[in-house]
Amino acid sequence: MMRSDPDGVAHLYVHLPFCASRCGYCAFVVEVGREHQRDAYLDALLMELERERAVLGALDTVYLGGGTPSLMGADRLARLLAAIGPLLAPGAEVSMEANPETVDEALLDAIVNGGVTRLSLGVQSSRPHLLGVLDRRATPDDAARAVALARAAGIGALSVDLILAVPGQSPDDLAADLEWIGHATPDHVSWYELEFKEGSAIARGNLAPPDEDMATDLYLAAVDGLEAAGYRWYELANFARPGAECRHSLAYWAASDYLGIGVGAVSTIAPRRWRNAPGIDRYMAALAAGDAPVRTHEELDADTRRRERWMLGTRVDSDLDVAWAGPPDRPAALEMLEAEGLIETGPGTVRLTRRGRLLQNAVVQQLMDFA
């Protein structure tokens, strides 16, 4: 259970940090206004891939995330995908994130030809005033145009990212997003609750998030609306038409091993997790010198792994296999949680009820002793 996959790591994350501007809610490792370094960065990225490829088996999933991967441009993406292609297993899922305003036919052709099977568009909202709050550059029209272009280019699966519980968001705004989805008909929707992350502009500003009741109402409206439209609520913040689940994300939630390359990227190959340091200059310099990037390492002991499996495994709507995850720290809590209607247990399995899913954090805290 603690060993890494003997056939090698099957999941690869590639971080492409360039952004045209930083969004108000963002605290990720991104690089703004440094497009002239994209070639050098790609060189470094491919060098890191080369250094680590020994741990890789045939790749079942690849995820190009950012940043704004689409900002890399058609040629560089083609070069990256060409390097990854030979590593893919048959039927592999290759996902890429893109911002609607950066998508055009040339880019879409390049990535479809390069093997991208899944495009995730950062739409975030269909409402102009909320896009303003989020500092997004795309307009609702950009989003509609990008969806149409992606479909025309023959992308295998289309996902959109949306954000809820934005300051000032009303139930009508959310209904408008659902209506927008009804027209765009994506295969997959990620609908995240806005986090006031430390380090983001929105957390430093004076906008208040909606209160718990309002945020809950918005969340439930999103779940109900998408389920009514035929999407499965397969993870706390993710919805898919049958068969369109993101396999790469499912690998995270199954606590599988993955390799992450690029500045700021995290890898987990049990029992070790490491993170490349932020700062692309430092990252490129290390690889150019033939060294590994500067990294911080974390050893994951058996208890930490067990707690992470519960933390991750209860996010998805399938049964959690207790034999796989390991026993909860407080087994007595299972009975109490079931009596309260927050979980359902079967022989050796646990799953969260609908009410329990909205309280997933509290449920996990009841079962496991973090820290």
Place this chain on the structure above:
Amino acid sequence: MDQSHIRNFSIIAHIDHGKSTLADRILQITGAVSDRDMRAQILDSMDLERERGITIKAQAVRVMYTADDGETYQINLIDTPGHVDFSYEVSRSLAACEGALLVVDASQGIEAQTLANAYLAIEGDLELVPVLNKIDLPAADPDLHARALADLIGDDPENVLRISAKTGQGVKEVLEAIVTRMPPPRGNPDAPTRALVFDSVYDQYRGVVAFVRVMDGYLTGGTKLRAMATASDFDAEEVGVMSPVMTPIARLSAGESGYIVTGLKSLHELRVGDTITVAAAPATEALSGYREAKPMVFCGLFPVDSDDYPGLRDALEKLSLNDASLVWEPETSQALGFGFRCGFLGLLHMDIIRERLEREYDLNLITTTPNVQYEVTTTTGEVVAVRSPVDLPSPNHIEQIEEPYVRCTVLVPQDHVGAVMGLCQDRRGNFVTMTPIENRQQVVYDMPLAEIVLDFYDQLKSRTRGYASLDYEMIEGRVGALVKLDILLAGEPVDALSMIVHRDSAFARGKGLVERLKATIPRQMFEVPVQAAIGGKIIARETVKAKRKDVLAKCYGGDISRKRKLLEKQKDGKKRMKHVGNVEVPQEAFLAVLQLDENSQ
């Protein structure tokens, strides 16, 4: 020194009316402290006291002053504590003196505590020298306040000194008045030794140091001495005077004040007010006025983290070394675990101890509702002292409950008399008298002490925009219609939130408290009913709604450690919560009791 050239005096003043500044100025003028060594307000030696602007423990300082008559006098300044909780200590300090300066701020006028201490001094036959300080302030009204001051002590307004301790103006005249107006001590130097202990401190290297005024006979170092009330014998390891630092001398004679290093290990062996005599030739009769310090206010102190329990016990032991009036005993609460029930002289004393425990000993504490001591007569005729609501017998076993009453004196400008009387009536006060003092009224009520320990002082200040001043003294126990108010969380009574209240105010208090608790207790996974009950009957109810949503937003590969650490951090936050059954209760909830009245009125 010959007694005719000795003066022992105190300064009676309200907080901030300039006692410490005047004392400093006297030290400077007499050359006891050089300007360079002058640390502002030398008499307030503890940081905490300095911050609060009050003096907890008295000390005595000796200066030599050459007066206008050309003679040199030994002047002993005996400091007094400045708060109502320490009135017994004040009375002992005054008993060590023949005179006192009555210092009043020329812009503020007399305050209630000054009045109370002035009465103490008059009762003790002290010669009072009235002083108006801060005459340099633009808002000063010296004529008005001089009349009030003269009225109070039956003196001529002409005799009221007008000074500014800050600038030094008039301070020389104060020293002259001490020499010319205050009488010298008249002890019997040949009688068996009797020295009054007016203060004592514990020093970790030297043991108990007693501050004494020798009434009769004399004291020398190396003598075997006896404390008459506690019957403890000890060696005078050293005798000396503060001038202003500890300076050993050969002998303390009748009329003089100074210190004795006793080597005793605890202040409980040598109490303020006790009489020290020479063991080989003891006095037959102790000086009058000694009494045991009696705690008036009680509360439970519990460590937030139960691992801190031994640390709390050690800290209380250490504080007791230097504070004979602090009493404590172990207490166990179902809600809060192991802690201590502590007794204090009053609210300020309680605040100081709690703050010192948290600050000096780095403890994180939960304080339960302060309460007084009740004398409960049971149906079997037994009388039990109840210091905690938890110990109250069940209602059908109670014949009657007696609670302590205080006579409460409030000095307040005419405009605010209505507000003061309204507050006193609300708090079950019985009107006694009202007397004008120049532009103010002295309003006297008899009130249950229990009503004062909650938030009476804060309310008084806020309803009179800070203009009222308060003093109170114990008078007697009176029977009251008192009941125990219980608080239930999720159906379970929480012992630490129980309180004893008057039947008539039980409903309002119960309602206010459950409202506050509802606002303080965060939403839980389950709905939590918050109820107030008397004898099993629910009188008020609120509900903390169940938490509806508690999820961490998206979680991708790079986020796993961050999310896990977030859970670990939340766990730490929960550790600071107290678990009462299934309910997580934040510390603030236990303080909600104190803010009760704001909401219920």
